[in-house]
Amino acid sequence: MTVVPLPPAEASRCKRLKASTHREHDSVDQLVVAARPFESRERYARFLQVQYQFHGSLVGLYQDEQLNRQLPGLHGLSRFAAVQQDMQDLLLQQPPLPTRVRVSPAQALGWLYCCEGSNLGAAFLFKWAQHLGLDGTCGARHLAAHPQGRALHWQAFVAGVDELSLTQLQETEAIDGAIAAFDAYRSHLHNVFDARH
Numbered sequence: 001m002t003v004v005p006l007p008p009a010e011a012s013r014c015k016r017l018k019a020s021t022h023r024e025h026d027s028v029d030q031l032v033v034a035a036r037p038f039e040s041r042e043r044y045a046r047f048l049q050v051q052y053q054f055h056g057s058l059v060g061l062y063q064d065e066q067l068n069r070q071l072p073g074l075h076g077l078s079r080f081a082a083v084q085q086d087m088q089d090l091l092l093q094q095p096p097l098p099t100r101v102r103v104s105p106a107q108a109l110g111w112l113y114c115c116e117g118s119n120l121g122a123a124f125l126f127k128w129a130q131h132l133g134l135d136g137t138c139g140a141r142h143l144a145a146h147p148q149g150r151a152l153h154w155q156a157f158v159a160g161v162d163e164l165s166l167t168q169l170q171e172t173e174a175i176d177g178a179i180a181a182f183d184a185y186r187s188h189l190h191n192v193f194d195a196r197h
Contacts (some may be wrong), residue, residue, distance in 0.1 A: 012158070012162045013161055013162045013164070013166070013171070013174070014113065014158045014161055014162055016086045016175070017110065017113050017132075017172070017174065017175060017178050020175045020178070020179070021114070021144055021175070021178045021179055021182060024178075024179055024182035024183065024186075027182070027186060028182050028185055028186055028189070030056060030133070031186060031189045031190075033191065034142075035047070035189060035193045037070045037125075037168040038125070038128035038129060038132060039133065040132075040134055041090070044090075044129065044132055044134070044139075045090060045092055046192050046193060047057025047192075048083065048086055048087050048090070048092060049092075049095070049192050050185070050189055050192050050193075051079075051086075052080075052083050052084070052087065052094065052095065052098070053095075053098045053188045053191075053192075054082050054083030054098075054115075054184065054185050054188050055078065055079050055080040055083050055103045055115070055142070056083070056097055056098035056113055057076055057098040057099060057100055057184070058078065058080070058100075058101055058112070059080050059100060059110060060100035060102070061100075061101060061103075061108045061111060061180060062075055062077060062078035062080075062102065062103075062112075063075055063078075064108065066105055067105060067108055067109075067112075069159045070105075070160075070164055071112075071157070071161070072160075074112070077116065077157075079119075079138060079142040082141040082142035082144075083141075083142045085141050086134075086139050086140060087140050087143055089134075089138045089139045101184075103177055103180075104173055104177075105170075106115045106166060106168075106169075106170035106171075106173035106174050106177065107173045107174065107176055107177030107180070108177060108178070109161060109164070109175060109177060110173070110174040110175060110179070110181060111178065111180065111181040112161075112173070112187070113161060113176045113177075113178050113181075114178050114181035115181065116153075116154065116157045117154070119145075119146065119150060119153065119154065120150055120151075120154055122142075122143045122150075123133055123145065125140075125143050126140055126144060126145070129143055136196055153157055
């Protein structure tokens, strides 16, 4: 097993989060590709179920008052409503609302880092969705770029997270939260795609 050294402590928080979760991130990327969610609309419908479970579980974090004080405007970043609309566009029945993630504020930062970071990779997913006749107005709303643009939106989010003052324990909790978020997404992928090939 190759051990990848972590960046020095003076590196930004989000760079440390990235270094600490690269295996989990790569694993999720590989699973998404293996699931072939853009092979057909039927498989894309399953992908929407994964997105529904993950984004729906994070609604409470995006609405949390303390987190919104730390990261102003956070409440407006959730993509769950867009996922719900995408499912309606495709006439898919929506399951019961997912159980909300309940974690410490520091762990929540890790979960949010994972979720917001996924919007960068969604640029490729959005292009693939267009091959299925889906776009930002029908079926793939939650994959569309933020009005500011993906890069600027991500840079603003990263700056907000990096500027927060955390204890060493909270830094560790943030990393634990990010790892847990990737693990949760991987679990949703398995639950939806493994049952039916």
